Amino acid sequence: MARVSDLHLEHAQEMFLAERARREAIRGSLSTPVAAISFAVFALGTLSVEIDVGRLGHVSTLAILFLALGSVAALFASAYQVLLSEWLFVYHEPPRLPDIVGSEDMNDDESEAMARGLLAASYAVAYEEQLKGNAISAMRRTWALRLILLALLLQAVAFVILPFHRGGF
Numbered sequence: 001m002a003r004v005s006d007l008h009l010e011h012a013q014e015m016f017l018a019e020r021a022r023r024e025a026i027r028g029s030l031s032t033p034v035a036a037i038s039f040a041v042f043a044l045g046t047l048s049v050e051i052d053v054g055r056l057g058h059v060s061t062l063a064i065l066f067l068a069l070g071s072v073a074a075l076f077a078s079a080y081q082v083l084l085s086e087w088l089f090v091y092h093e094p095p096r097l098p099d100i101v102g103s104e105d106m107n108d109d110e111s112e113a114m115a116r117g118l119l120a121a122s123y124a125v126a127y128e129e130q131l132k133g134n135a136i137s138a139m140r141r142t143w144a145l146r147l148i149l150l151a152l153l154l155q156a157v158a159f160v161i162l163p164f165h166r167g168g169f
Contacts, residue, residue, distance in 0.1 A: 004117040012123035016094065019130040023089060026137050033082050033144040040075055040151050044068060047155065050162055060165035067158040071151040078147035085140035092129040094122035 047068060055061045 003113060004120045006116070009116050009120045009123070012120045012127065016123045016127040016130065019127050019134060023130060023134050023137070026134060026141060027086070027089065030082055030085060030141060030144075033078060033141065033148055036145075036148040036152070037075055037079055037082075040071065040148060040155065043152075043155050043159075044071060044075075047158055047162070051165065055165065055168065058165065058169060060161050060169045063161050064158045064165055067154045067161070071154040071158070074147045074151035074154065078144045078151065081140045081144035081147060085137045085144065088136050088140070089133055092126045092133075094119065094126045 047064070051061065051064055051068075053061070
């Protein structure tokens with residue numbers, strides 16, 4: 001078995017800490033889709049006030065309703081992606097040093113080498129788990145943003161059609 005040096009241990013620890021910091025950065029960036037969802041909901045409220053459901057037989061009314069329903073579906077899908085992104089975050093931490101060492105004498109070279117190896121392996125496993133979880137969460141966050149953009153685009157088209165709706169088309 002190869003001996004784990006202090007350099008190996010420091011490298012494994014730095015990779016783990018970098019991935020943990022990335023997790024927190026992804027987590028912090030989830031506020032962007034959440035804010036955009038609230039903006040889109042407000043815009044839907046404005047659209048719902050402007051539409052005259054008494055003109056349900058008009059093409060413009062049906063188009064606006066269809067676009068609004070598509071926007072609502074995209075917003076729900078986006079909120080679901082945000083929820084999954086937060087839900088799937090991995091909080092895998094390496095064990096504490098006293099849990100690895102136990103009551104063994106740290107002055108013994110063999111015990112110290114074993115503890116260093118276990119700690120480096122623990123950091124490596126925690127890093128791998130964090131890396132996978134962060135990749136999934138980042139992908140979900142990206143999909144949340146894409147779905148919000150779709151919702152906003154559908155709303156924009158509905159607002160473009162609104163003057164034709166008011167004109168009776």
